[in-house]
Amino acid sequence: MFDSYDRKILNTLQADGRITNQQLAEKIGLSSAATWRRVKALEEAGVIRQYTALLDASKVARGLRAILTVSLLRHDADSKKLFEDTVSSYPEVLQFFAITGDADFMIHVVVADIQSYDQFINEKIFTLEGVGQVQSHFALRELKNETTLPIG
Structure with missing residues (x-):
């Protein structure tokens, strides 16, 4: 290639x-x-998408990272598309994946603190139509955060 x-x-x-x-x-x-x-x-060709600066989240008052897993109540195309489009628009969301397993989606979120997380999940996730189960996992320490893709 x-x-x-x-x-x-x-x-x-x-x-x-x-x-x-x-x-x-x-x-x-x-x-x-x-x-x-x-x-x-x-x-x-779209191989290089953009040039950007990488920021230290803890130095810009965004020290709390959470991984959410979300299961939807309905799995029709319209419900999934609405959920995907809405969550993708949130600035707190760094990464967002459709996944296999017990949940339907995994969302990597960064916010300032636990109060900000509480506000995010209550105002932006739980209010979305069709959201079933949500589990939150909080990062205690960052062990690796690599942006470089292995090219060879």
């Missing part, structure tokens, strides 16, 4: 999205023009 230059570009940009094209070219061993063309192709 990717040749060695594409893999080098992707690995380098995951580690440092602010690297200049010239620095990237020198690092991977291609000309600036060839590197630029490859990066543009990866962007246009």
Whole structure:
């Protein structure tokens, strides 16, 4: 799927999205023009979705992380779509997955504190039509938080 230059570009940009094209070219061993063309192709193909800054949640007053598992009462397409669209719109939601097993969805939430979590779950989750069972799991310590995808 990717040749060695594409893999080098992707690995380098995951580690440092602010690297200049010239620095990237020198690092991977291609000309600036060839590197630029490859990066543009990866962007246009949707492989590179965006460039962003990673923040430390505890330093921006968002120190409480919770993982919710949610089961819906109804599993028709309209009910699931409404739930998925609504939950996806919440800024507190970092990750949101449809899953297998006892629950239907897993939601990774970050909020300031337990009071904020209580408000989130009562005002934004329990009020949604079709929500059945909800379980909350709170992170005690962060052991790994990696954003780099293994490219090879």
